[in-house]
Amino acid sequence: MTDRAAQFFRKAELQALIDELRRRDYNVVGPSIDQEAIVYTELTSVEQLPRGWTDEQAPGSYRLVRRDDDAWFGYVVGPHSWKKYLFPPRTKLLTVQKTEQGWSFLPAVLENTKTAMLGVRACELAAIAVQDRVFLGGPYKDRDYESRRKSLFLIAVNCTQAASTCFCTSMNTGPRCKSGFDLALTEIESGFLCEIGSDAGWDVLSACELQTATAEDLNEAESQRQRAVEMIERQMRTDDLPQLLLDNLNHPNWKAVGERCLSCTNCTMVCPTCFCSSVSEVRDLTTDQIDRERTWDSCFNPEFSYLGGTPVRNDTSARYRQWLTHKLGSWHEQFGTSGCVGCGRCITWCPVGIDLTAEVAAMREAPAP
């Protein structure tokens, strides 16, 4: 499988790949521009790709800018993550019907959704692997996630640049896509270098007109990927992390960051691994049918921790502490991995530019007495 030599195809062949996947009943999703951001949406044509655009990111800032070339995947990551396809923002769990004998409960029917993701970055492959552990690795399985995950086809695209907010090298998740994909592309000027990660990937690739990659192509691809590595500036030391956070639960910095944090939940919504959810009753008042629906929730919502009518975490600093200590600390004990993949979304999309790497550093520099 993985020892199959890298292939090369011309850019136009990507359309053939999309067509082939659609012919095989996959819903192909990938990057496209909407509301001045590169988001993930259903793709039928390569014309929808953000060709010639890039994203400039900084804490609290995201702007699309014209590139001086015509690259198709010449951006980093946007506000969307792929989790919306595997762990949708709204999912029906149960249908309840009133009968003459009382209430009856019907498990939700699983949708048959074959999804092919095009343009998955290395940090995003890592995020999917993290959510696999959360939803499938424990004693209870999330059956909806499981069914979506089973029928997933993954086309990774290696980063050829990095944003100022990226720190995947610190989290050891990127920028190079190493495993967990069916196909992995590296974009060069004349086309795509394609690594094959699975039999399914190889099979689908039969729809494209392939050429053997030349040494020149391989070199160009390598230098493109190296460019991303060299652009990464942000770093976070991780070796001492769970313990550092555990030892500093009463650190004064929590209060300081709590004063800046708006508790807006943006960081948790854009995070590709955050998995918290709530269940609500969706009731049609004219009938005796109720759906129980699961929606994304956030530990930044005060009602998230309600216990006996009052929140356990009643102030923003307590909620920020919960998020960060969970993401970088207790996640390890729960799931055997960090909850952070270094994508930098929470930094970019924080309206006040709170940077978790800086918060960790602040605590490390001046530990609580």
Add this chain to the structure above:
Amino acid sequence: MTWIPPALAVNPWLTHTARIADIVSECDGIATYRLCLDTSDNASAYVFEPGQFNMLYVPGVGESAISMSGDAHEPDGWIHTVRVAGNVTRSLAQLECGQTLGVRGPFGTGWPIPQLVGKNVVVVAGGLGLAPLRPLVYHLVRHRSQFQNVSLIVGARTAAGLLYPTEYANWTQAGIDVQLTVDRATAGWNGNIGVVTALLDRLKLNQIERASVVTCGPEVMMKYVGMSAMQRGIPAEQIWVSMERNMQCAAGLCGHCQLGPAFICKDGPVLRYDRLQPYLFVESL
């Protein structure tokens, strides 16, 4: 590791229709329900470990995590003692015998019965905290000879709040040292006045190293029970508490009930004190 019913492992949202068979009013705002599954009158449908809980669901209102409070050896339904505290329990309190609701479970960890065998066992209950402990007390009564001294300290705000008062005589007769205390004496009360830890502090305990403490009640009470027990020389590894947090999925998948690294629903509700100690005293964690 607690046994997980295979059907729940693949779909923790699997909900069954349960019919209210009996309602026993305990005291103000607290009632005990016996729920029988429509699909089964077989005792094997009600298997649980003392300390575990079910999610009770009132359609259109929501779910609430309620511990089992019946006898695990003689299950003739799900027995739940419920206090009116929020929307779900308020709606539940309006239901009558014969009406239906949803049940899924059992979930969570049970009391560490194998670790209590051969030990002096101290059970400390505060208010409604006796409900999740009652299945354990039934077990201790039934297998009394497997344990050394068994003490049960029950505290409540007033005498009227002492749960299951008609059972204390049976438990005493079975060889359990039942001690009661109230925060506030009302007319006719001749017993102890004060917090449960006052009784724990002066409890006669031979071989302190062979003692184990299990406790359930308000969180603040359990913290002090843990501290008092440790002050008396009982190691944190021999103290267990039953925690309460906002539980929604009951399967460690929704994130609500975390306390430090523990998902209270899945890793608890019964947790060893040494595991909770770093987190229990941190405010708003």
